[in-house]
Amino acid sequence: MSDLPIIGVTMGDPAGIGPELCLALLSDAAIARICRVRVYGSLALLERVAREMGLPPPDRACVVDDEDLQVCDVVPGKVQVACGEAAARCIERAVRDTLNRKVAAMVTAPLHKEALHAAGVKYPGHTEMLAALSGCDEVCMMMSSDLVRVCLVTTHVALRDVAQQVTCARVERVLGLAYEAMQQQGVSCPRITVCGLNPHAGEGGAFGKEEQDEIVPAIARACSRGLLVRGPLPADTAFIPAIRDATDVYVVMYHDQGLIPFKMLAFETGVNVTLGLPFIRTSPDHGTAFDVAWQGRASSRSMCEAVKLALALARVDTGDGFE
Amino acid sequence: MSDLPIIGVTMGDPAGIGPELCLALLSDAAIARICRVRVYGSLALLERVAREMGLPPPDRACVVDDEDLQVCDVVPGKVQVACGEAAARCIERAVRDTLNRKVAAMVTAPLHKEALHAAGVKYPGHTEMLAALSGCDEVCMMMSSDLVRVCLVTTHVALRDVAQQVTCARVERVLGLAYEAMQQQGVSCPRITVCGLNPHAGEGGAFGKEEQDEIVPAIARACSRGLLVRGPLPADTAFIPAIRDATDVYVVMYHDQGLIPFKMLAFETGVNVTLGLPFIRTSPDHGTAFDVAWQGRASSRSMCEAVKLALALARVDTGDGFE
Numbered sequence A, B: 001m002s003d004l005p006i007i008g009v010t011m012g013d014p015a016g017i018g019p020e021l022c023l024a025l026l027s028d029a030a031i032a033r034i035c036r037v038r039v040y041g042s043l044a045l046l047e048r049v050a051r052e053m054g055l056p057p058p059d060r061a062c063v064v065d066d067e068d069l070q071v072c073d074v075v076p077g078k079v080q081v082a083c084g085e086a087a088a089r090c091i092e093r094a095v096r097d098t099l100n101r102k103v104a105a106m107v108t109a110p111l112h113k114e115a116l117h118a119a120g121v122k123y124p125g126h127t128e129m130l131a132a133l134s135g136c137d138e139v140c141m142m143m144s145s146d147l148v149r150v151c152l153v154t155t156h157v158a159l160r161d162v163a164q165q166v167t168c169a170r171v172e173r174v175l176g177l178a179y180e181a182m183q184q185q186g187v188s189c190p191r192i193t194v195c196g197l198n199p200h201a202g203e204g205g206a207f208g209k210e211e212q213d214e215i216v217p218a219i220a221r222a223c224s225r226g227l228l229v230r231g232p233l234p235a236d237t238a239f240i241p242a243i244r245d246a247t248d249v250y251v252v253m254y255h256d257q258g259l260i261p262f263k264m265l266a267f268e269t270g271v272n273v274t275l276g277l278p279f280i281r282t283s284p285d286h287g288t289a290f291d292v293a294w295q296g297r298a299s300s301r302s303m304c305e306a307v308k309l310a311l312a313l314a315r316v317d318t319g320d321g322f323e
Helices: A018-026 A029-036 A043-053 A079-097 A113-119 A126-133 A157-163 A168-184 A209-225 A241-245 A256-264 A301-317 B018-026 B029-034 B043-053 B080-099 B113-118 B126-133 B159-165 B168-184 B208-222 B241-245 B255-266 B303-319
Strands: A005-008 A036-041 A062-065 A106-107 A139-146 A150-154 A192-197 A229-231 A251-254 A271-275 A279-284 B008-012 B036-041 B063-065 B107-108 B142-144 B149-153 B191-195 B226-232 B249-252 B271-275 B281-284
Touching: A005 A018, A005 A079, A005 A301, A018 A036, A018 A301, A018 B008, A029 A036, A029 B126, A036 A043, A043 A062, A062 A079, A079 A106, A079 A113, A079 A126, A106 A301, A126 A150, A126 A279, A139 A168, A139 A256, A150 A168, A150 A256, A157 B159, A168 A209, A168 A251, A168 A271, A192 A209, A209 A229, A241 B043, A251 A256, A256 B255, A256 B303, A271 A301, A279 A301, B008 B018, B008 B080, B008 B303, B018 B036, B018 B043, B018 B303, B029 B036, B029 B303, B036 B043, B036 B080, B043 B063, B043 B271, B063 B080, B080 B107, B080 B113, B080 B126, B107 B303, B126 B271, B126 B281, B142 B168, B142 B255, B149 B168, B149 B255, B168 B191, B168 B208, B168 B249, B168 B271, B191 B208, B208 B226, B249 B255, B281 B303
Parallel strands: A005 A036, A005 A106, A036 A062, A106 A279, A150 A251, A192 A229, A192 A251, B008 B036, B008 B107, B036 B063, B107 B281, B149 B249, B191 B226, B191 B249
Antiparallel strands: A139 A150, A139 A271, A271 A279, B142 B149, B142 B271, B271 B281
């Protein structure tokens, strides 16, 4: 038996590109050299997708089968209640195994939120669902690539509601999570750059006071604990090369403040990491791509990067997940 | 007498890099071939800066002198009430001459807002001051470069207050201004891309309803008038190359949504254009740079680009400003 660590991979929405990405992982020689992939999904669905796409069938021993999905009914590229239900079941099962250290880390193929909601699962995304399933109330989404890494103070929140969620306590918590995540990635003393919330970082209070009232105190507390933090910087110039070169990780206040520059720099190669969970979880930087599902057009690059990063983080985490 | 058009250039804050940028313009051979620069500033101050920096003195005939500034008291790199007052006087004079078509267009060197506020001038920036001085209530800031152009629905507004200012009427107005500006730049049928306000452009209302309630109706109205508009797109992927290539101008909902990608693509070469004024006004994409004022370290590249763009816009505007 191989002593490589096991990475649990959830299939995501069966009608999206998740199943073919799982098949790609299972037959990827480079991935096989560094870990064993265990897919949480419907075996019959994976076999059907492989058959229809002319791919090798999955190794049954590598699939934790969700037997409840009626595979013949699944239509690729369509929102289906049964698909939302199956995707949720696979996540629940994978979370259980990850919490029990049966796998070293968890990688999630994309969900379709409408299908999930149609199935009665009321989370805005994986991040919130995983937090609830593992009993965590303070997680943080990090987008990671070789070029840039961003940690989000708020995530799937209407812009109207962002400012009130930018609190000193939350910013300080995210600074701590960003620091730990970079240490897990081997950066012993990470340089953290914090963006302001408002234009020109508030310009001394002229365009908003959250910098003065919430962000600056959070940075001061983090610095007093020994973290290397600068900011809050005006977000519009925070991502120019000179500042990127002096930054290991950014802490940004809202989704698009971080994701606009991230996707400009690392489109389709980024990896989403949930920080603050009791286990390692990563996912690719794209959605279900219903428009190209089961057509062999989806790139598995981000998914492979997600597996590699999960593995790297797991190695320095616990050393568990070996059978 | 040359029949080249005259471009009015305000000196900006005397203690910043504005004076040396004006001197650079006055001695720039490439600029002299396309227009005549008329500086609204303190002649004695320009002469002092030229002397201290070892530059040729300004041609007196090219300066509309502000005689009220006590030049010997000015300290470079310092917030000074007298400097804020002088900067404001120069803008007022230049606006008057531009409205009276004595100059073809107006280019403004950077202000220091603290100095301006210390002088009792309570505008958040040039844009708002110019709007007030020319009696316009609906202007729009556009950032322009060869690579990307963005028009802002809201500008110097705390993020907390952005959502309520994203109204259908305002979005429609900015779409119209963006369309006209691109036509002035010679694009007969500009392709306009609109960003959503919320993450994932609201994801069908899950993270905010401004897309459905305000932005989509504004786009529909613009399209019904024959404009080529698409969106609202999720802002995080709106600036990837494939979409940039199919976009002549973006309409974005708030400052950093447009300025983050703009400055990543066109740092220090961008030009700020105020749309909706009764005259052409541009400015460079940087501030007063108090830390390097009067040291010969400031680049005049963005300032030169601002003059060139003002000239290009003025040519197709009225043909006025020739003496």
